Amino acid sequence: MTTASEHLDLAPRETIHVALHRLLREGKLRRVGRGIYGLPQPDPLLGELLPSPEVVVRASARRDRTRYQPTGAYAANLLGLSDQVPAKVVYLTDGPSRRIQMGPTTIELRHTTARQMAAAGRSGLVIQAFRHLGRDGIAPHHLARLRVLLSAAERRALLADLALAPTWMHCYLRELAEE
Numbered sequence: 001m002t003t004a005s006e007h008l009d010l011a012p013r014e015t016i017h018v019a020l021h022r023l024l025r026e027g028k029l030r031r032v033g034r035g036i037y038g039l040p041q042p043d044p045l046l047g048e049l050l051p052s053p054e055v056v057v058r059a060s061a062r063r064d065r066t067r068y069q070p071t072g073a074y075a076a077n078l079l080g081l082s083d084q085v086p087a088k089v090v091y092l093t094d095g096p097s098r099r100i101q102m103g104p105t106t107i108e109l110r111h112t113t114a115r116q117m118a119a120a121g122r123s124g125l126v127i128q129a130f131r132h133l134g135r136d137g138i139a140p141h142h143l144a145r146l147r148v149l150l151s152a153a154e155r156r157a158l159l160a161d162l163a164l165a166p167t168w169m170h171c172y173l174r175e176l177a178e179e
Contacts, residue, residue: 001038001051001059032056033100033107035063053089053107054078056100060109066095068109069120075128079149081142082133092116092128115164122154123161126176127169135168146176 004016011019020037023029030040032051036059041049053074061068069075069092076082089105092112100107119127126146130138147155158173165173 001032001036001055003035003037003059003063005035005063032102033060036060036100050103050105053091053102053105056102056107057091057109060100061093061095064095066093067117067120068093068095069112069117069124069128071110071128072132075125076132079125079129080145081129092120119161119164121157122150123157123164126150126158126173127161127165130169130172131166138172143172143176150176 004013004020007016010016020029024031024037027040029037030048032038033056036056038051038055038059041051043049054070057068060066070078070089071092072090073082073084073086074089074091077085087105088108090108090110093109094114094117095109095111097111098109100109117124133142155177159177162170162173
């Protein structure tokens with residue numbers, strides 16, 4: 001994935017836009033979202049493959065110089081805590097709220113507070129997944145899965161971000177951080 005602003009060191013903005021437009025017209029490039037471009041990925045069985053939402057949001061964050069954090073069902077799915085694959089992927093961001101339509105998938109970027117973004121990264125992903133599962137939805141097999149998935153350093157980071165998580169989550173995060 002790339003954006004026009006990532007190539008401003010090569011030529012003036014107008015020249016970059018003309019080159020991107022030409023590549024789009026020739027089918028060598030595809031527009032994934034407003035100002036976000038990627039190479040077409042044809043598959044003999046499935047046709048053209050769409051990039052993952054993570055790749056698209058990462059390109060958008062580079063362009064806008066913002067941070068992002070997966071949330072809800074998508075966060076739980078990324079960690080393997082849920083089999084649910086949401087049709088609408090939601091990310092929290094410290095940038096503006098917007099929607100990116102990618103085929104049948106909608107990526108929603110929701111502006112949030114600095115406190116919500118303070119734990120952006122692995123701790124934030126766990127916190128958002130736990131929020132989605134809810135107080136009564138976190139089972140021992142979820143914690144076992146996270147112990148395997150997260151490194152010891154990432155589990156210790158959960159303790160550092162404990163103050164950013166809701167109080168009801170603290171016991172689960174402490175349990176995860178134990179060696």
